[in-house]
Amino acid sequence: MSGEYLSNLLTHKRTLFSLLSLLAIILLGYGAKNLYFKSDYKIFFDKKNPQLVQHEHIESEYTKSDDITFIISTSANDLFNEQDLTALLEFTRDAWKLPYSIRVDSVTNFQNTYAEQNDLIVEDLVPEDVHPEDTHFAQLKKTALEQIELVDFVLSADAKTTSVSVLLQMPDDEHAKDAASHEAVMAARELVQKYTVNYPELSIHLVGQTTVNFTFNELSKRDSGFWFPIMFLAMSILLVLLLKSFSGMIISLIIIIASVISTLGLMGWCSTPLNQVTAALPVIILTLAVCNCVHILNNFYYHLADQQNKTTALLNAMRTNLQPVFLTSLTTVIGFLSMNFSETPPLRELGNWAAIGVTFAFIYSLTLLPFLARLLPAAGRKKSSGKFGQAYSQWLYRKRTSVFTVISLIVIGLLIQIPRNELNDNTIGYFKESVPFRQAADFMQKELTGFDSINYSLACGSSNCVNEPEYLKKVEDFSKWLKQQPEIVHVVSYTDIIKRLNRNMHEGDKPFYTIPESRELSAQYQLLYELSLPFGLDLNNLINVDKSALKVTAIIKNQKAQQLIEIEKRSASWLKRNAPELNSPGAGISLMFAHLGQRNINSMITGSILALVLVTLTLIIALRSLKYGLISLIPNTLPAATAFGIWGVVLAEVNVAVAVVFSFTLGIIVDDTVHFLTKYIRARKEQQKGTIESVEYAMSIVGKAVLVTSAVLGAGFTVLALSDFNVNAYMGAMVAITIILALILDLTLLPLSLFHLDK
Incomplete structure (x- = not known):
């Protein structure tokens, strides 16, 4: 099916397609009634995650957390x-x-x-x-x-x-x-x-852990219930100001709402819960859905200003934008789907459902938008002379050497800052300092004890063996070693209780604050103690049910991901050297997140490379040019890379969400590149223009749309950066920075590359 035929079909059968779209929106939207929030921290981990498996093993053996x-x-x-x-x-x-x-x-x-x-x-x-x-x-x-x-x-x-x-x-x-x-x-x-x-x-x-889960849930609902309306209002104002058309704003918002309703409704039909990360979907879809609308409507108004009637203007707008809109939607979907390489299920879900949302936005921009554009009044406006695009292109050509030098130096300067970034996930740091839970955790670490902990289940090999003196002494040696570590402020161990009981039964003499000499004596003390404990204060938080293992917990203060992993490595090394029969992996919620962040970075490198290759191949095939496909690599790869450079200067810490930014943004920033190159190639091949004239033509046609979409995208993700949940906030900030950098590079390095490589 040719683009010409499809454009005619979508334009002339717009009423039928709009009715089908409306029916789909209603049917899909009805599923939203099944949506619910899931806030358990375990959703961040695959069921086979080794740290989660060990954590759940300890929870099954001892009291849950x-x-x-x-x-x-x-x-x-x-x-x-x-x-x-x-x-x-x-x-x-x-x-x-x-x-x-x-x-x-x-x-x-x-x-x-x-x-x-x-x-x-x-x-x-x-x-x-x-x-x-x-x-x-x-x-x-x-x-x-x-x-x-x-x-x-x-x-x-x-x-x-x-x-x-x-x-x-x-x-x-x-x-x-x-x-x-x-x-x-x-x-x-x-x-x-x-x-x-x-x-x-x-x-x-x-x-406490239940407070953490509740705070996750509370912030998720606040993000979706508070920031979405604010973003919706900001989007409306931006669209009116930039498109200079009230009806254009109404059309765009209808497409946006339809895309969000369809995506969330389908999630409901699939019984997929919202969580701390996917709660950002409405803002993300709202932001991305506007791009197709802006490009089609901008071109529609361009043709109206050329004295064409609505149907002809609409047909020309569809014909001009069908391929680039399809390409940008496809590359955006590829970018989001590459997030399936992430080790974090919520980020995979975010990528998959964002890809579905982009697909709905693409469909509705082709089926619902033509009907609305033809139905609603479109105020006439003066045809753009294109003088700004022409003047800017000519200035850029004259100053190409100096501009290229300055931009290159800035890019290189930022790229060399990338190594400053280091993975330092911090469970407390997932929340901004304004969040009551964060304030409570900071207060606890300052005034009382550490927030993080690593648990060890040290097995002695058989039932009722925890009172063996040799075993208890090895557990005690490990506990003493943990207490000597500078990052550890407290160690919870049953050996402290049994030593206290031994001292008590020897008239409080300090020399008897040791492990009892015989198994029988330890068992007797333990029995006397347990029989005297009140309801609810048993020893199951320290001893498993069949008394074949003891739990030792190290309480850690003010440490981040790398430090937690280092403590775990030192502990494993000590056990391997001094008590190999007790060697057991550490477990703890903060430790789980620390390992997750590192694995997420490693897996997303693969995902990002694959996404880049697929996007580039897509452009080479669609543009039917190896040269233009390779040129697109410049504005497609550098924005995210330079954004990491800025991040290295400003913050220098990468969390689990920031690691997916390259894949997340790749498909988005390709949007401007695709629209610019398709218009440039049309001028070169169909209108037989030279390089400079083709750049002028592309800049005149898409320059405004590129500015509008970048402004809207940047604003949308900046709003997400205001979230109190730092996983979403950091991701929003990084994406916004990347989009702004992509705009700058698309308006400078892309035309400069064409000047030099397509003479």
């Missing part, structure tokens, strides 16, 4: 006074009442132990009734600060800050789990509000 933790700090000298301890006791009791709560750990219910003759006494550190006349606050403080299991973990060294950690038993069903997270966090916020009113000297912050 779903929790809400309250960080409580006082303005008094310390927490060990009547008012603050009373508040902590009440708060701990109320924390048990939170939805899905199965365990609460706080400084008040820390299980303090001591011996009376041959009896082991296990009781709460702080008695239920606190009275100044019979409570020795100084002694309580001294006892608490002597417990290495508490300091720099549950209680700060200055005793001003503490934590109350609530373990939750969440539903397995993902729909129910999100609802449960919302219920639990909202109840926790109400609890915080209640106690900050009743005890104004206390400041209370919320952290």
Whole structure:
């Protein structure tokens, strides 16, 4: 089917195609009722991800990590006074009442132990009734600060800050789990509000894994519900100003809305949930869908200004833009589909659904736009003289050597900055500092303990073997080594408990703060201790059910991806040298993200190269010219590369989303190149113009459209950069920078390359 025939068909049968499009929009849009949000951090990982597999193994062996933790700090000298301890006791009791709560750990219910003759006494550190006349606050403080299991973990060294950690038993069903997270966090916020009113000297912050999941969900909904309307309004204003046509703005917005509705509706029909990353889809589709509209409408108004009637102008606009619109849509789809090389499922989903959204935008720009353009009034306007495009092209030709030199020096200067970038994913850094959770996590790291942790499940080989002295000593040696690492602020290990019990049963003598000498003695102490523990405070967070393994947790403060991986490597090396039979991979949520970022970069290099090859081959075939296809490499590869150079100067840190920017933007920035080259080739081959005249022609025809689309795209992704979720914000900022650089290079290096290579 020839382009001429298809253009005639789409123009003259526009009513039929518009009705079919409307029917498709209604049917697809109805599926949006099935959309829901999924905010679990595990969605970022494939099921076979080795770090996720180990993390889930540890969760299956020990208590799961779903929790809400309250960080409580006082303005008094310390927490060990009547008012603050009373508040902590009440708060701990109320924390048990939170939805899905199965365990609460706080400084008040820390299980303090001591011996009376041959009896082991296990009781709460702080008695239920606190009275100044019979409570020795100084002694309580001294006892608490002597417990290495508490300091720099549950209680700060200055005793001003503490934590109350609530373990939750969440539903397995993902729909129910999100609802449960919302219920639990909202109840926790109400609890915080209640106690900050009743005890104004206390400041209370919320952290914990369930809080993280809820914050992901909350920010996703805010991005889609807040930024999309703002972007929609900004897009409307930009289109009116740049197209100078109210009806053109209306047509573009209808195509945009239709594309977004169809994409989200199809997601609903496919039962694909929205998540933290794909919540940005409406803004992305809104931004990309406008490009085809601008090029077709700009050409339509150009022909109207040439005194053509609407049908003829529409036919000429369709004929002129059918191939470039198809090519730009195809290359954009290729770029997005290359994101399937990403190690991150949400980024793969973003690429796939963005590709589908671009496809819908392409279809509706050919089927719905002609009907709307013919139906709505189009105010006449003066025909552009093309003088600016002509004058700019002539100036560029005269100054080609100096402009080429300046642009080349700038590009080279930016390219050499790329190595400054380093992968440094940071779980806390996924959130901007304005987000309450980020503020809480920063406060916790400053005043109490670390946010990140690495867990090790050290198996002894058989059931009930955890009390073997030789095994316990090796676990203790590993725990001691971890404590010596400068990045680690606390280590949670069962060996600290068994050493404390051994000392208790030897009249508190410090020399007996060691591993018991026999298995029988360790087992006896463990049994006495477990029988004395209150409901909900068992040892399953440290010992697995059949007592064949112990969990050791290293708490780490203020470290990023590379440092976490380095700590893991050092730990693995120590175990291999000193306790090879215990060697076990570390696991932890932050460690999972650290490895994910590195693998994502490696996989996306392959994806980006493949996308570049496919896009270049597409252009070579479509333009029927090896030379023009290779020339297109210049404005197609340099924008993203130079953007990474700017990023290296400004921020120098790459997260999991920034790694996909080259593939993400490749198909987008090809848009301007394709439209410029197709008009240039038409002038060269059909109108037999020379190189300079062909550049002038292309600049006059597409110059304005290129400026409009770049402005709209840049504005759209700049809005995304304002997201409080830094994965989306960094990606939006990088894409916006890349688009602006692509515009500059398309208007300078591309025509300069044609001047030199197509004489």
